[in-house]
Amino acid sequence: MAARLLTPRALPRNAPQIPDFLAPLTVTPRTTTPRTCLLPRQRRTQSTAANPHAPTPSSVASSNLSPSTNNATVSSTPLSTSKPVHELSQEQRSFLSSALRVNQTGELAAILIYAAQTPQLVRSHPHLRPLMKHMYDQEAGHYKFFNQVLAKHRVRPTAMTPVWTAAASFLGWSTGVLGREAAMACTEAVETEIGTHYNEQVRVLLDWSEKCKARGESLGPELDELVGELRRIRDEELEHLDHAVENDAKEAKPYELLTEGIRAGCRGAIWVSERV
Ligand SMILES: [Fe+2]
Numbered sequence: 097m098a099a100r101l102l103t104p105r106a107l108p109r110n111a112p113q114i115p116d117f118l119a120p121l122t123v124t125p126r127t128t129t130p131r132t133c134l135l136p137r138q139r140r141t142q143s144t145a146a147n148p149h150a151p152t153p154s155s156v157a158s159s160n161l162s163p164s165t166n167n168a169t170v171s172s173t174p175l176s177t178s179k180p181v182h183e184l185s186q187e188q189r190s191f192l193s194s195a196l197r198v199n200q201t202g203e204l205a206a207i208l209i210y211a212a213q214t215p216q217l218v219r220s221h222p223h224l225r226p227l228m229k230h231m232y233d234q235e236a237g238h239y240k241f242f243n244q245v246l247a248k249h250r251v252r253p254t255a256m257t258p259v260w261t262a263a264a265s266f267l268g269w270s271t272g273v274l275g276r277e278a279a280m281a282c283t284e285a286v287e288t289e290i291g292t293h294y295n296e297q298v299r300v301l302l303d304w305s306e307k308c309k310a311r312g313e314s315l316g317p318e319l320d321e322l323v324g325e326l327r328r329i330r331d332e333e334l335e336h337l338d339h340a341v342e343n344d345a346k347e348a349k350p351y352e353l354l355t356e357g358i359r360a361g362c363r364g365a366i367w368v369s370e371r372v
């Protein structure tokens with residue numbers, strides 16, 4: 097099951113569509129006119145051909161994003177139809193690419209850690225099986241989401257994936273060997289760092305949104321949707337942290353050495369993955 101989840105090829109073909117805020121900048125040349133439509137030209141053409149009542153390219157441009165082509169992603173987000181959509185700067189696109197790359201590899205690491213810890217933990221603590229499965233399943237959902245985002249927006253994964261894969265598996269196995277408290281201390285440390293990482297992304301995106309509003313622009317429904325997803329995932333990570341503390345993470349020995357070492361490792365991995 098784990099192996100099937102670790103490959104993007106295993107993603108279902110009918111998986112929900114993910115916001116499309118970077119793709120146009122990679123598939124169409126930049127023009128001197130402001131970009132007000134986020135859909136690739138090919139998709140807009142297909143939409144119009146398939147549905148004569150579909151918005152024309154010009155009407156799509158004025159309406160931000162056609163609901164007929166993004167039902168799965170915009171249904172819960174009000175369309176900001178009255179404001180022009182802000183065109184991301186190069187710096188903003190770089191920030192998003194780096195952050196999404198870290199998110200994807202971090203979720204893969206989380207899956208591997210839980211996969212390596214679970215057999216050892218549930219052997220001696222069978223009552224932990226539902227909790228470990230719950231956290232594993234949520235991590236698998238996060239990983240699937242970011243795989244889809246990276247594929248759609250053509251963000252490259254970190255070149256360090258093989259290294260992080262080995263490191264995460266070893267971390268999960270070794271803390272599982274050390275026992276329940278050490279495994280939970282590992283979760284507490286990892287979730288503290290990844291929760292901080294997601295918080296930073298939400299903070300930056302909300303800051304962009306506020307500045308856009310001040311200029312009479314909007315970030316657009318796609319980035320609004322991403323903020324919502326990042327908040328949801330962050331909250332689930334913090335839920336994992338709470339579970340770890342409830343299950344005696346702080347009883348691990350040596351707690352400080354273990355958690356500070358793992359947190360430093362996470363910060364280093366984030367720093368490298370943002371760049372490589
Ligand atoms: Fe996660």
Ligand SMILES: [Fe+2]
Pocket residue numbers: 206235287332333336
């Ligand atoms: Fe988590």
